[in-house]
Amino acid sequence: MTTSGTASHHAVVLILDYGSQYTQLITRRVRELCMFSMLFPGDASLDRIKSVNPRVVILSGGPNSVHVEGSPRVPDGFFEYCAENKVPVLGICYGMQMITHLLGGEVKPAVHGGEYGRMPMDITPASQLFDFIAAPTVNVWMSHGDEAVKLPDGFTAVAKSHQGAIVAIEAPERQIYGFQFHPEVMHTEHGMEMIKHFLVGIAKVSADWNMGQVLEEQLQKIAEQVGPEEHAICALSGGVDSTVAATLVHKVLGDRLHCVFVDNGLLRLNEQQRVMDTFNNHLHLPVTCVDHSKVMLARLAGVSDPEAKRKAIGAEFIEVFKNYANELEAKLGKKPKFLVQGTLYPDVIESCPPPGSGQKHSHTIKSHHNVGGLPKDLQFTLIEPFRELFKDEVRAVGRLLGVPEQFIKRHPFPGPGLAVRVLGDVTDGNKLDTLREVDEIFVNTIREYGLYDDIWQAFAVFLPVKAVGVQGDQRTHSHVVALRAVTSADGMTADWYSFTPAFLRDVSNRICNKVRSVNRVVYDITSKPPGTIEWE
CATH class of the missing domain: 3.40.50.880 (Class I glutamine amidotransferase (GATase) domain)
Structure with a gap:
């Protein structure tokens, strides 16, 4: 950095x-x-x-x-x-x-x-x-x-x-x-x-750093960086980080900020509709939705390695933004030079320099699609106001900007989407549709039990195995899914959430009864470290 x-x-x-x-x-x-x-x-x-x-x-x-x-x-x-x-x-x-x-x-x-x-x-x-x-x-x-x-x-x-x-x-x-x-x-x-x-x-260090100062410094920095005439594109994922970043930059640039939400085919159930409704009706941000799902899934066909997935997704996102910049150039007479991202400090830390960089004791945990997954020929100057902040600090900035509390408390969702929650090739069979159904049931059950705000992140994972089961007095050979829920302050360390046996029994029954292609549910009880929050 x-x-x-x-x-x-x-x-x-x-x-x-x-x-x-x-x-x-x-x-x-x-x-x-x-x-x-x-x-x-x-x-x-x-x-x-x-x-x-x-x-x-x-x-x-x-x-x-x-x-x-x-x-x-x-x-x-x-x-x-x-x-x-x-x-x-x-x-x-x-x-x-x-x-x-x-x-x-x-x-x-x-x-x-x-x-x-x-x-x-x-x-x-x-x-x-x-x-x-x-x-x-x-x-x-x-x-x-x-x-x-x-x-x-x-x-x-x-x-x-x-x-x-x-x-x-x-x-x-x-x-x-x-x-x-x-x-x-x-x-x-x-x-x-x-x-x-x-x-x-x-050491006589002064306590001179708070989120109010960070906000004012970033507003000034963005104004100086972009100037009075240039335009910027904002990569909106629908998550807290990119949305707060968009709100902050919009405060400086106004209609010179052009937000893009990419439907990459890797979103959760009804995610596009929910996100666009939030942007249009609650945050009042100018957003263009681009459907890139067919291209993205074609790019991922046959790709199983997690790092390869992240890099492919990062490259495809940039292609969308380049094409959108060309369209804006035709309308505005100038091409946006800047790309706004909601990159966080943990993204930077985990995407630290790989072998060959001269930093032999720094290990790449995983290349985040918006850091280590970006192509070398980016053609944009990045604006990353939260590159040195943790998630809870971004939430604090969001509150200062007036972002609605229900959105501020939203669980993190990875930029690569469900691609890192389907282990192996995401395009093989109906894995994505199955995972969407399971994830929806899991998160809705958490909300029903009043546990959503107690948990940092909760999601389902599609495992590349099948198990024998009995459903309707008949033998089945169906998919296995894992559920994961963790508590954390910043995502750098995390512990698994201790659900009651009654909750786990209930959510497992709901999944197996409503998602016919799943006959076995397991719960991940691994902390970070030694695991990471996401499985890939």
Whole structure:
């Protein structure tokens, strides 16, 4: 991700990601304190780090050992740059071990085999890190197999676990600190206060970031970027992100914004009618609906690989927008140069650079169709006002713009649509129609039970297997579908929703009775991580 306008307006708390499952949680915790945080891969170059002029750098945890050849580490010159520019550094878990190792200390495998889960630690109350805590012992969340046994010159151990491991260090004169535990997780007592104390009390970062400021900055940025005469196309998916983006850009451009909703043949049941009704009657946005379903499904015929699906869908979307731009050029006498997208920060993080990019410790989880799935010859300049925001932050902006609450609370729906919910070739048989029926029953049952607002996202998945069943006293060999419902704050981590047995029994019966091609229903109880929310 390139340097943003947001980074230039606010003090940046930069998090370098070394692979911990909690890294995104650090980013969230900082933002909850009304400070702007950015997440870079752990092997980001020093020039890239300098480009955002960080006020603080946090080194995340991770599964690596500093003793393994090729293990990730900060770039050469990092500590010298931070010292010269008075940038405080905080290492968490692996981050603390890396600080110790690189600055002349010693890290070894833990004597007791490691420390995992919630454990007590004894603190030094007079230390900078803990001078706000009165109790001598605090329970924290541990997850480490290595430990620091000798500290670099100038460092002091200011907390030890009950097993004797060093679990917090500080070198105030060098402005370098470390936690061997995870203050960002809810299981750590005073964890949020520790983060706040470090950022405010030690690093002196101001809480100067909120959604009202983000909105005003983006309005100004869009006006400057587009100018007084150019036009823009907005890719509307019907989801919260693109709709709030369209509402924001429309506020600046007015009738110079041309919204396009693409029926790609991968929508849910009656989705086109519902979305267009919302745009026309509730949001009053000028929207053109383009039916591209036949072309899209032809493009996907025989495609089973999830990444290939996403890239094909991204390319077809762009073709629609290019054709629409040509039509507008004939009407307006000029072609729109800009394309508005509702890209979110999680999209960017999960679509991080692939192998060959020089960032060897950054893994592409999946190429989102609007990020990694875009073609190289885009021919548009992108406007992505939410590229650095999480879903709940976009919802907050939507409320400031007056987007109706019932729309703000709508569950996320992936840009590739049902293509990533039909495993394998989506065009083979009547998979899409079957999935639409199942999904409609599932979501409507959730609404009927009054659970919709308690759930982040709920949907059905068509599985590439058949099972033997008995329906109407006859043997059947029919399809299997999976149901998935999760709770989350931002989509970066998620847990499965715990339905009552009565609900699961009811929804399974409804599906099997109403959708004759389905005779078996399973419920996905996988969190993120290790899974992702979508199956593809």
